[in-house]
Amino acid sequence: MTDDQDTCLCPTPWPRLITVIEQREYTVTPTADHSPASALYLARCALCRTPYNHPWKRIPADPNQPPVVTR
Ligand SMILES: [Zn+2]
Numbered sequence: 001m002t003d004d005q006d007t008c009l010c011p012t013p014w015p016r017l018i019t020v021i022e023q024r025e026y027t028v029t030p031t032a033d034h035s036p037a038s039a040l041y042l043a044r045c046a047l048c049r050t051p052y053n054h055p056w057k058r059i060p061a062d063p064n065q066p067p068v069v070t071r
C-alpha cells in the first residue's frame with residue numbers, strides 16, 4: 001500500500017462517498033466540477049477510506065425525497 005494510491009479497494013469501486021465536516025459525516029456524490037466544499041474538504045470512500053481525489057458535492061438532505069430503493 002502506498003500513500004498516493006487513489007483507487008478504491010472495494011469490490012464495487014466507490015460504493016459510497018463521504019466527507020467529514022466539523023466532525024459530522026456527510027454523503028457526497030461525484031460531479032464534473034469542484035464545489036466550494038470539495039475545495040476545502042477531502043472526500044473518501046465510506047468503506048475503505050480511500051481519499052477521493054476528484055470533484056464532488058454534498059447531497060442536500062431532503063426529507064421529501066427518500067432514497068431510491070432498487071428492487
Ligand atoms: Zn472503497
